[in-house]
Amino acid sequence: MTGEPLLKVQAVETYYGNIRALSGVDVDVHKGEIVSLIGANGAGKSTLMMTICGSPQARTGQVIFDGEDITRLPTHLIARKRIAQSPEGRRIFPRMTVYENLQMGAGLDNLKYFNEDVEKIFTLFPRLKERQSQRGGTLSGGEQQMLSIGRALMARPKLLLLDEPSLGLAPLIVKGIFEAIKKLNKEEGLTVFLVEQNAFAALKLSDRGYVMVNGKVTMSGTGKELLINPEVRAAYLEGGRH
């Protein structure tokens, strides 16, 4: 990869109180790439996703987006740079309808492109169309995941962050969601940085990947390289879900 990356995470350290969750993380994501981050539970993957969005902020190091240092920006201003996240736990607004949740995603443009974009989301996830006037809290896990991704997409992101989009979902739904991500990347050039427990599917989908252990990136490479790497296979693939 040449040229300036769209997202550059540089020597980032993030703390929860006195506990260090990230210790010197470097990650690059280039425009148009799908990059995945894999690692065991508690490795710090979600912390990195949230640090990119400034909540919590990195104590040291830098997050550079589109050539601009965003490390110290408040979260809502980072969002306005068009970094959208479908965070861990999905965080659907439970007492808003599906439709309103999607409207929240389109808030940056004051709903200017809402009608146009919501149709795309409904084509991508027809289930959401059927459920549009239902309250978010009453959706099934898979539907909430679709809504969370759909809501992030409504922001017309330059960078989409997905934290475990497959968590707790049936294989068929996971397949659908991964296909949707691939399609958006291919057809619209959407840049995606995703965290996955399902390392096999994630690496297969991705241009490149990073492996995180205990708050540090220990390995990186193309998706293919990581898929055949014996250490990765032993730790995250063999015996894991395929």
Next chain:
Amino acid sequence: MEYFIQQLANGLTLGSIYGLVAIGYTMVYGIIGMINFAHGDIFMLGGFAALIVFLILTTFFAGIPVALALLVMLIVAMLMTGLWNWTIERIAYRPLRGSFRLAPLITAIGMSIVLSNFIQVTQGPRNKPIPPLVTEVYHIGNITISLKQILIVVITSILLFAFWYIVNKTPLGRAQRATEQDRKMAALLGVDVDKTISITFIMGAALAAVAGSMYLMYYGVASFNDGFIPGVKAFTAAVLGGIGSLPGAVLGGLLIGLIESLWSAYFSIAYKDVATFAILAIVLIFKPTGILGRPEVEKV
């Protein structure tokens, strides 16, 4: 029967005022989980703002039409009180956000004392009367309804509608509800959470200012102490209706107003406040989250 209807009308009037104040308690609770004990004093402050505006108008613009005077009084009171509450949130509550739960509560109680003492010192401890503003009354059989009462109920209804519209149909309202339901997620979607909370305080204060102005118009006096008993009753209304619920605040306000006037009419006026709080206690025993409150189980 006529007597009953008469009391119903009185209760409705009073209940409208409590309901408007209760909304401020319930909104702030909803959005930052804090009981803003100073909100009763914001209501009192609104009454004084209206009083001062009214005196200025009638002194310097004698002969101004009453309707115009009322309108100016309401608008200026809303703006002034909104500014007060914005300032209070900014300097006294926001720095404590994220500290332990009791800190903002204690600060709010302190703020309540500061506000009532401030008015006591600057405006004097006595009741401040204003000349009767709207004096027309209508008789239907033996029932007497004053124009004041009609005005109060009509203004309240208009405000409630406007308010309902803002909260449910506008981007601002969506941002408020999003902030209430998941503050971090709202920020991730570009909502300026601090600004949204500020606006919530301003909106609550504006409604309280209208309530304060109407209370002044209804009883014809303002006192530095008005934040206390009426304030506590509005708070009770919010709890009775289910704190955090906007329709609950209105319903609670109306119920408290009705209980108060019906109890005074049929039983003993001296015990009307006891009756109000007894009913609150009974409702909370059977429905701890209030009439329209939602149980705390819906967490995703």
